[in-house]
Amino acid sequence: MNRLQEILQSVREETESLDFPGPRKWKQANPDGRCVGFFPVYCPVEILDAAGVLPVALFGGGEQIEVELADARVQSFICSISRSTLELGLTDRLDFMDGMLFGSLCDVARNLSGVWARNFPDTYCDYLHFPQNLASDQAMDFYVHDLKRLAGDMAQLSGKSWSDEDLALSLDRYESLRARLRKLQQIRCQEPWRLSLEEFYCLLRAAGRRKVEAYIPVLDEVISILEKRDCRPVDGIRVVLEGSFCEQPSLELIRSLDQAHCFVVESDLARGMCWFQEPIQRSDDPWLDLARAYFKHAEASVVRHRDPQERSQRLLQRVQDSGAEGVIFCTAKFCEPAFYDFVLHKRVLEQADVPYIAVEFEEKMSNFESIRTQAETFSESILFFGEEAMA
Known part of the structure; x- marks a missing residue:
């Protein structure tokens, strides 16, 4: 097992484990x-x-x-x-x-x-x-x-007891972490076959269970290895995954999207791990810096927005910026905020001629064949009609 496989296996185990090995290990090392x-x-x-x-x-x-x-x-x-x-x-x-x-x-x-x-x-x-x-x-x-x-x-x-300087240093640490996560997202967007959605997602989830200064070097190592990773391009469509900002789909569902050749190049998976669209602008007041970032640079979503049009237009912008060919709404059962958003989003996507499908999941779901079939049909229809339009 090479170093990249070791890291990916570690974050995958941490994502799936209900024993929280990372936090427990940290607390054992820091009894107070x-x-x-x-x-x-x-x-x-x-x-x-x-x-x-x-x-x-x-x-x-x-x-x-x-x-x-x-x-x-x-x-x-x-x-x-x-x-x-x-x-x-x-x-x-x-x-x-x-x-x-x-x-x-x-x-x-x-x-x-x-x-x-x-x-x-x-x-x-x-x-x-x-x-x-x-x-x-x-x-x-x-x-x-x-x-x-x-x-x-x-x-x-x-x-x-801590001071404003401690908060400023913490802002620096988490800004460094988000910069690495954005880099991983960039790699995934440019060459989705270089980093699978499951691998990216587990690396993202692990950021919420490890001490930030200890995890940054791990991500640096992953990024360095990925740039040299031996892989070849794979045919598929580029999509944005929307609706999983809170409850998360299972790894099997996430894996099935890659298997259906629906390459998720942008998503709201574990949105809070990389909440801000761009680096926090700094001043002499770290409190104001953090507050301003929430107001000005946080990702527009159903839980933070200025008006309903803002988040729908932001979704369309994410589709365009990532070069996505469609949108998959992946929504948890009984998630009312996501269902409310779907009505607004689909209207904007239809006006822009962006194809989409909607699937629903819940934590105890064990059979993903129907979702895989929907994703495969979606992928093939876009590939087929895209080739037909170019002919």
Whole structure:
């Protein structure tokens, strides 16, 4: 096994494991350290990192966990990620966690924060109120105030006093991490056969479970090896994957898209891991830098936007910038925000003559033949009609 295979196997195991080996290993090496989990989509991880806290991204239990205890506390007709995340806590798989953060994503996430606080009264739990009206004159001040409130909580939790300089250094570290993730995305976009979607996705997910300064050298090594990787071009269509910003499709579903020759060159998979479209503009005030980045450079999505047209136009721009030939809407069952967006997005895509298909998944889904068949048909239809139009 060569070095690249070792790294990819490591991040794949970390993505699939419900034992959280990375965070547990870090906490064993740092007995006084604190781990705080965060529910998708976005968390200002720089604040946690500056306080010496390890941020741990949670994406539910996937198909590997049976939801039993959680069903006695929440409805069965809500998204799988909420139910399985609660199940992880109730079955002590998150016993190493010192806290949980939830954000203003949807009604389910809002209610889950209350359910979590009720069931784990001895664990820190907070709900982050991200600005909803980005055009308001008071929104920036409100957000900075809430960030500083969170910082105070993290300092109390970790027992560490820290300064604006610590936050500035944390911004630098995470900006370096996002630069590497953008580079991997660029490689995937330019030559999708050089880095499979499954490999890219596992590298992306691992960024939410490792200490940032330890993971950056790993990504540097991966990028260096990929540039020399022996591979050959493969025929297929280029697509944008949309709708998986919160609950994540299984690795088998992701793998089936590559097998169907639908090369995902842009997506919203694990969107919070690379939340900003471009590097954060820096000044003497790191608090304002982080807040401004959220307002000006965060990816337009159903959970953060100025108006509905912005996110649909942004999707169309991503299609054009990546040279995609179509869009695959891959939406979790019971995910109302994604379904609301689909209605708006498809109208814009139809006006621009961009073909699309829509598939639905849930965590306990085990058979992906129908999705693979849809993807193969979609790929072949674009290839066939594209050749016909050129003839």
